[in-house]
Amino acid sequence: MASLISCPHCGTRPKEEFFIRGDANPVRPAPMATDEAWNDYVHLRVNPRGRIREHWQHVAGCRRWLVVERDNFTHEVFAVTDAAKAGEGAR
Amino acid sequence: MAYDYQAVHALDGMIGAIAERRANHLSVHRTMAIAMVLAGPGQTAEAAGILVSNGEFEARFSGPGEWLVLSQVHAPETLAAELSVRLGGFAFVVDQSHGRVVLTLSGPDAARILANGIAVDLHADAFPVGRAANVLCNHLSLNLVRTGDQSFDLVVMRSFAGALVDDLKVMARSHDLSVDFATR
CATH class of the missing domain: 3.30.1360.120 (Probable tRNA modification gtpase trme; domain 1)
Structure with missing residues (x-):
């Protein structure tokens, strides 16, 4: 587990300060999307080894949601961005 | 029915039995006047400007666009109202004094x-x-x-x-x- 996360608002902090929600890649389907699309979104997750994007919340710090890009094999952290900023490109 | 409320400090009875001062x-x-201030969307700079320009408030960073504001000048009962007036529509204020x-x-x-x-x-x-x-x-x-x-x-x-x-x-x-x- 990556143990030090560089929060864009608070600086370098230990992972204990954060809550990890999980994969940041699934995009919420439209309300009336098919049951299959909703089933995929709610239940199905890929289980990759290597570079992943996750939603982390800095609960003990600025309480902002962050997108952490890290490697779950080497524990290297590549980028930490505020989820609001990270989402601007996707929206 | 009228109630008599009494302010009890969270640490009353836990500390203070021995008055001593070590290194x-x-x-x-x-008592301390404390309030949480959260700037409205896109209004962080305006809210920060009002908080900083005023020597009566001590704004401590809590998160982006969010401050813990303490005041030695204002009473716990009036700080939140005072901040609401000064900040107007730029920010939301929640009293945290107690x-x-x-x-x-x-x-x-x-x-x-x-x-x-x-x-x-x-x-x-x-x-x-x-x-x-x-x-x-x-x-x-x-x-x-x-x-x-x-x-x-x-x-x-x-x-x-x-x-x-x-x-x-x-x-x-x-x-x-x-x-x-x-x-x-």
Whole structure:
């Protein structure tokens, strides 16, 4: 587990300060999307080894949601961005 | 039916039995005007400007567009209303005067004591006077600010104050620490 996360608002902090929600890649389907699309979104997750994007919340710090890009094999952290900023490109 | 409400400090009966002052001292403030200010969307700069331009408020960084505001000038009962008027539509204000407890840790070992539970670099170069941050102290989240070379202010949720004082006593076991209320 990556143990030090560089929060864009608070600086370098230990992972204990954060809550990890999980994969940041699934995009919420439209309300009336098919049951299959909703089933995929709610239940199905890929289980990759290597570079992943996750939603982390800095609960003990600025309480902002962050997108952490890290490697779950080497524990290297590549980028930490505020989820609001990270989402601007996707929206 | 009329009620008589009595303000009871979260640490009443837990500390203050012994009035002593050792090299390092943890001073617990009895009353402090505290409010949480959250800037409206896209109005962080405006809200920050109003808070900073006014010497009556001490705004401590809590998150982006979010500050813990303390005041020595205003009373706990009036700070939130005063801030609401000054900030107008730029920010939301929530009174925290009775929701949080302010503690001042001072002494030559203050940074060393805190380092036993807080994983933030507290060297004066990395955490200068005036810098504030929400940090995790053991298992408690608190707002930490450096008020001097050898003094820090800790603002913690009221119900965690007792646990924090116990934690600080353990963290300071190899240092000389006394705990007391700031005013008796």
